[in-house]
Amino acid sequence: MNPGALIDRDGTINVDEGYVAKPDELEFKPGAVEAILSLNQRGFKVAVITNQGGVAYGYHTEADVERFHAEMSRQLASYGARVDRFYYCPHNIKGTIKPYNVECECRKPGDAMYRQAISDLDLDPALCIAVGDKPTDLIPAIALGVSSVLLVPSEHMDDPTPEEKQFQRAETLGSALDQLLT
Numbered sequence: 628m629n630p631g632a633l634i635d636r637d638g639t640i641n642v643d644e645g646y647v648a649k650p651d652e653l654e655f656k657p658g659a660v661e662a663i664l665s666l667n668q669r670g671f672k673v674a675v676i677t678n679q680g681g682v683a684y685g686y687h688t689e690a691d692v693e694r695f696h697a698e699m700s701r702q703l704a705s706y707g708a709r710v711d712r713f714y715y716c717p718h719n720i721k722g723t724i725k726p727y728n729v730e731c732e733c734r735k736p737g738d739a740m741y742r743q744a745i746s747d748l749d750l751d752p753a754l755c756i757a758v759g760d761k762p763t764d765l766i767p768a769i770a771l772g773v774s775s776v777l778l779v780p781s782e783h784m785d786d787p788t789p790e791e792k793q794f795q796r797a798e799t800l801g802s803a804l805d806q807l808l809t
């Protein structure tokens with residue numbers, strides 16, 4: 628079984644401007660590429676796990692999501708880094724587009740995408756880490772026994788909200804890995 632990194636996408640790897648979908652809207656957060664490369668070099672399988680409810684709202688399509696992931700992979704490859712597999716949930720019960728406006732088990736904090744990644748990539752949850760910028764990214768991971776860190780704005784590091792306080796915290800993906808992998 629493999630060690631794995633189960634990483635949120637928007638706001639964790641790339642800058643989150645809200646329903647980011649076009650390849651030219653991809654902007655890596657500082658240090659994110661280096662952090663992914665370091666996971667690759669340490670032998671971690673890297674899974675991106677992302678809610679893309681914008682599909683259910685009609686803001687973008689599944690094909691857009693896949694094009695965005697292809698662009699992310701292309702840019703990572705130019706640094707010798709890679710995501711082993713992308714998982715996204717296109718659903719949202721409040722959406723308007725069929726068949727996506729349904730209740731599902733994949734939308735985080737559901738754990739279906741995490742369980743699928745663990746199965747597909749033959750991961751040992753005890754050797755896995757998770758990083759995200761929302762508690763809903765971490766709740767399913769922690770329930771599966773995965774060590775997890777929440778990214779918070781720098782001004783929250785010393786003054787976290789009551790919700791943030793429940794989690795181990797870091798400012799960037801790189802510093803989250805420093806905490807999780809030492």
Ligand SMILES: [Mg+2]
Binds near residue numbers: 635636637638643760
């Ligand atoms: Mg996020």
Ligand SMILES: [Zn+2]
Binds near residue numbers: 716717731732733734
């Ligand atoms: Zn879903």
